[in-house]
Amino acid sequence: MKRDVAIVGAGYVGMPLARVFANAGKSVVLIDVDAGVVEGINRGESHIGDVPSGELKRLVDDGRVAATTDYDALEDADAILVALPTPLSSQREPDLSIVRAAVEDIAKRLRKGQLVVLESTTYPGTTRECLQPILESTGLKAGDDFHLAFSPERVDPGRTDWTTHNTPKLVGGLTPACTERAAELYRSAVETVVPVSSPEAAELTKLLENIFRAVNIALVNELAQLCERMDLDVWEIVEAAETKPFGFMSFKPGPGLGGHCIPIDPFYLTWKAREYDFYTEFIELAGKVNANMPYFCRSLISQALNHGAQKSLKGSRVLVLGVSYKADIDDVRESPAEKIIGLLNKAGAEVAYHDPHVAEFDGMRSVDYAPEEYDCVVIVTAHSAIDYDDLVERAQIVVDFRNATGRNGTGHAKVWKL
Numbered sequence: 565m566k567r568d569v570a571i572v573g574a575g576y577v578g579m580p581l582a583r584v585f586a587n588a589g590k591s592v593v594l595i596d597v598d599a600g601v602v603e604g605i606n607r608g609e610s611h612i613g614d615v616p617s618g619e620l621k622r623l624v625d626d627g628r629v630a631a632t633t634d635y636d637a638l639e640d641a642d643a644i645l646v647a648l649p650t651p652l653s654s655q656r657e658p659d660l661s662i663v664r665a666a667v668e669d670i671a672k673r674l675r676k677g678q679l680v681v682l683e684s685t686t687y688p689g690t691t692r693e694c695l696q697p698i699l700e701s702t703g704l705k706a707g708d709d710f711h712l713a714f715s716p717e718r719v720d721p722g723r724t725d726w727t728t729h730n731t732p733k734l735v736g737g738l739t740p741a742c743t744e745r746a747a748e749l750y751r752s753a754v755e756t757v758v759p760v761s762s763p764e765a766a767e768l769t770k771l772l773e774n775i776f777r778a779v780n781i782a783l784v785n786e787l788a789q790l791c792e793r794m795d796l797d798v799w800e801i802v803e804a805a806e807t808k809p810f811g812f813m814s815f816k817p818g819p820g821l822g823g824h825c826i827p828i829d830p831f832y833l834t835w836k837a838r839e840y841d842f843y844t845e846f847i848e849l850a851g852k853v854n855a856n857m858p859y860f861c862r863s864l865i866s867q868a869l870n871h872g873a874q875k876s877l878k879g880s881r882v883l884v885l886g887v888s889y890k891a892d893i894d895d896v897r898e899s900p901a902e903k904i905i906g907l908l909n910k911a912g913a914e915v916a917y918h919d920p921h922v923a924e925f926d927g928m929r930s931v932d933y934a935p936e937e938y939d940c941v942v943i944v945t946a947h948s949a950i951d952y953d954d955l956v957e958r959a960q961i962v963v964d965f966r967n968a969t970g971r972n973g974t975g976h977a978k979v980w981k982l
């Protein structure tokens with residue numbers, strides 16, 4: 565069946581993309597290796613919070629969205645968008661194996677006139693150095709026989725003010741014609757399209773955005789550690805700085821980086837920069853400070869138990885509250901909770917967790933919410949479903965890494981804040 569758009573990878577990026585194109589009247593096919601995900605989509609059941617099942621069901625029933633595990637569906641598509649994971653290897657180097665394998669499958673079906681766009685976050689040069697040769701091994705030429713571009717996804721899962729539809733979309737094609745073809749497609753479904761001069765410019769822009777966050781979070785995390793020594797409240801200082809109407813952008817400290825982007829993407833650039841005899845020192849330094857946060861947090865929990873209950877971590881019952889990497893979502897990828905729970909277990913604590921969004925995590929199941937039953941409750945992720953005043957009332961000790969207890973927690977005898 566003829567489709568306007570095929571999206572390879574039906575995850576946090578692919579699903580919202582399918583939604584905006586389908587809502588713009590395009591017919592979309594999602595291709596994913598996970599048969600369970602594919603069957604769910606075809607029943608109109610969404611596994612991604614940003615795409616409500618009711619809306620998906622309507623789009624599936626209208627014939628505008630379908631999913632399959634079969635790459636042959638690509639043959640009938642005008643445009644092929646690739647939204648696949650780009651993780652790091654165990655040596656913290658870019659691992660493009662998933663993207664490469666998928667592009668090889670695309671190449672087998674590539675035909676004249678198609679547009680291929682990579683959406684996955686990656687180092688500058690990926691589209692030209694990795695995708696182009698695989699796709700041209702077919703004998704077709706990029707820019708002449710088919711179009712090739714990079715257009716980074718900027719979705720922030722769980723966010724409702726800025727979505728795939730209204731967040732400006734960068735597009736960098738291999739040739740001006742590639743840029744124009746990709747821009748034209750996105751213009752049909754998203755509010756603003758921003759063309760840039762090349763795929764490399766678009767690839768590096770996406771990395772700059774994520775590195776900017778990683779570095780600024782590290783800065784405020786370092787300040788939080790200094791504030792602890794100086795007996796100052798880092799939350800008060802950040803809030804006070806926020807009152808400056810210009811020249812300051814607020815970042816909050818926390819127990820460490822999480823998610824599929826900020827802890828990973830900057831190292832794609834570090835790796836690529838080495839090819840140019842260049843060391844990306846801000847990225848390395850930010851990585852070091854942020855990676856240390858779970859260790860710093862363990863020592864805060866230990867101090868809270870020492871001073872608040874004359875207990876050691878060993879043998880104490882600790883409830884970790886919130887394990888997803890950020891509030892009000894179920895995504896646990898790279899969540900700092902995993903590191904913190906590991907460190908607490910290693911120190912001999914008895915650890916349980918409660919998370920209204922995550923039923924299973926790290927070989928454990930979310931326990932009932934009964935803060936009074938633990939020596940200490942540690943807020944790792946501040947879901948809005950929890951009543952934090954009630955928590956402070958009921959818990960014996962609260963260690964708050966997110967300022968979830970707010971003014972009530974400040975100076976409270978039971979509450980230790982980052």
Ligand SMILES: NC(=O)c1ccc[n+]([C@@H]2O[C@H](COP(=O)([O-])OP(=O)(O)OC[C@H]3O[C@@H](n4cnc5c(N)ncnc54)[C@H](O)[C@@H]3O)[C@@H](O)[C@H]2O)c1
Binds near residue numbers: 577578720
């Ligand atoms: N999640 C975010 O917030 C976000 C934001 C911006 C950019 N990105 C980037 O977008 C890319 C995709 O991320 P995501 O969060 O959507 O990933 P994801 O893990 O949510 O989804 C990827 C999907 O691809 C499928 N898949 C894996 N291998 C496949 C293959 N060979 N063929 C077909 N399907 C396959 C998986 O089953 C999964 O459903 C990454 O590069 C990421 O860095 C993510």
